[in-house]
Amino acid sequence: MNLNDTEKAMLAGAMGEARQRAIIQQIQVGDFFDAVDFVPVAQAHIMADTESLGEAGVCFLEDLANEAEVDNQVCIPTITDPRGADFNTYKQINHDPAYVALEKRADQAFRALGVLMTDTCINYQTVIPPVRGEHLAMGDTGVVIYSNSVFGARTNYEGGPSALAAALTGRTPRYGFHLDENRLGTRLFQVKEQPKDWSQWGALGGFIGREMGSYYEVPVIEGIDVTPSSDDLKHFGAAMASFGSTALFHMVGITPEAPTIEAVFEGTPPAPHVISAKDMDAFFATYAMDDDALDVVVFAAPQLSLYELERLAKLLKGQTIHSDVALLIATNPENKRAAERMGLDDMISGSGAILMEGVCFYQMHARELGEANDWTRLMTNSAKLVNIISGYGYEPVLSDMERCVHSAIAGRIVR
Amino acid sequence: MSDLIIKGHLGIGPKASGEALVATDNFSARYDLDRIKGIFSRPAHKLFEQGYVGKVLVLNIAKGGVATAWMLHEMASRGMAPAALLLNFANPIIAQGAAFGQVPLIDRFDSDITTMIKTGDQVEVNPATGDVIVTQS
CATH class of the missing domain: 3.30.499.10 (Aconitase, domain 3)
Structure with a gap:
């Protein structure tokens, strides 16, 4: 990867060990995806519930929190995804106090790094909505797909350690959905039956996600003749991202990068995959x-x-x-x-x-x-x-x- | 018995070797695994109830959520991680998790990796070159 002077200084350790470790990890990922350089990001969003972290992950965060403040503070606004325990209601649901204690340790470590504990996967509805073209390091698949698709912002899936690295370095490798060429449609879906409630929006998203292949596939959806609400698109995108590994969709006439079908395909669009009421019934029948x-x-x-x-x-x-x-x-x-x-x-x-x-x-x-x-x-x-x-x-x-x-x-x- | 060398994209993590566990299914640590028992726990997965610890896991695509990025590190810390991951297509989460947890990962092979390796094959993985050497069983 090409590095600028700041990035070279980070790599050399001139900006502390934490930022050095972070950028080494980011370069490994950048090389893996053939990134040419880094792109500055405006926000980072960290998924780090204790079920995923485990004792090992919490110790990692605590070690980082114990480093000198000049070295370990995040350098861009950094927020958190849902946590692994609710300190107010855990007794009502018989949540093991050992997990709650682990969660408290993670919470304290994050605060020591200057992370804002928003504990949310709907930050785009409640904290700060992204802006079209804004580069981000978002750490929840639902947040990523909504930010990319509905707002036209630019982010890859940034898992917890990776979003934390971006928070420490203020940048992320420029690959995937940061690049224009990866934001065009690759598949076309034609919807015949309009979703009527949140479960149906989710089912439609899940159906399309299940059809997706690699991370780089971008589904384009046509035939939606209602204007979906933020919550409709939230369920749609979150299910698509979960069933697939999908980070961006375009909905013709609705999402900002798809004013027309021609705008999101290079050349002739592919033949559409028609989604019928029967397909939706079959999806629900699975569950x-x-x-x-x-x-x-x-x-x-x-x-x-x-x-x-x-x-x-x-x-x-x-x-x-x-x-x-x-x-x-x-x-x-x-x-x-x-x-x-x-x-x-x-x-x-x-x-x-x-x-x-x-x-x-x-x-x-x-x-x-x-x-x-x-x-x-x-x-x-x-x-x-x-x-x-x-x-x-x-x-x-x-x-x-x-x-x-x-x-x-x-x-x-x-x- | 002959050795087969398969070429993938340059990967992440150290060299590794182990017995292959292969399926055409996809992979997510959160959705598919019981990480305490070290087995696949999603009933719909072709490797349901099979142990993955120390195995070279050969699967199709990384799917699902972001948790795998932490989970590979967490599994490795308890000695409960696969020896390596070979996928047709990784996603950023698997790559980030491999970098953080130093779990060997290679993807983007010349052809479908799930058809080139069989369960039980002995496999050597070299992420620095993208090479996979298979001793066929």
């Missing part, structure tokens, strides 16, 4: 069960917006969750405070549902939580969550928000 047993209902992945919380609050107001079922909701600290101020939290909590902050269900030792609470059958409106959670020993059911809530109240899956 349906023959019986109506139910243990836990989860609204998460991504964290809920204020509007999603409002809809849930209205559905739960005056209701009581069945004693055999748990209903868990994950949002970020900003929306939790807002929900408290606006009376939504009372409507939600009054039903027996648990509103967690700064976490996401699959990032908080979901396997151990399942064992501690005897949870196997899980119902959710998140297509992203059903994709992830079977690996943790759950039997996931995908349905819309209303049916999920009605099922939690009935204590069994309501069809």
